[in-house]
């Protein structure tokens with residue numbers, strides 16, 4: 414079951430949206446088979462079941478990440494902006510704010526080099542939650 418969140422659950426600096434469906438990581442973890450394949454990239458949940466056969470990098474690498482947070486492996490490949498654009502087709506919702514807190518360390522490890530790279534490509538805003546840099 415998806416946890417529908419109408420905005421009562423708030424996270425500092427992150428405005429919850431009424432229309433967004435939030436999923437617990439526990440629910441994502443259940444979708445780890447070829448029948449139903451979900452994964453998380455940068456706090457967003459994707460249903461990539463129909464993409465397994467189409468992925469240029471093969472279905473096997475996706476299955477290894479099935480039900481999990483694939484952010485690091487996705488970024489490590491250095492996927493093109495076309496690949497990032499493709500993600501939108503498979504978007505089903507956001508990781509529930511309570512689970513995102515535990516995930517915060519994901520951003521704690523981002524290097525200045527990586528941030529600069531994203532900024533140069535004009536991808537910073539779509540990739541990184543810039544409000545985290547505000548610090549106040």
Ligand code: HEM
Pocket residue numbers: 459461464468469470471474475478483486487490491492493494495496497499500503
């Ligand atoms: C829904 C998520 C994903 C999408 C939409 C996607 C899309 C793509 C696309 C379009 C390419 C062709 C190269 C490019 O345009 O960058 C590609 C290549 C590749 N992807 Fe993904 N990918 C996804 C997830 C992943 C994940 C989670 C992994 C790693 C576990 C991965 C590993 C690879 C590899 C190894 C290649 C081949 C690179 C090469 O041979 O040059 N992908 N992917």
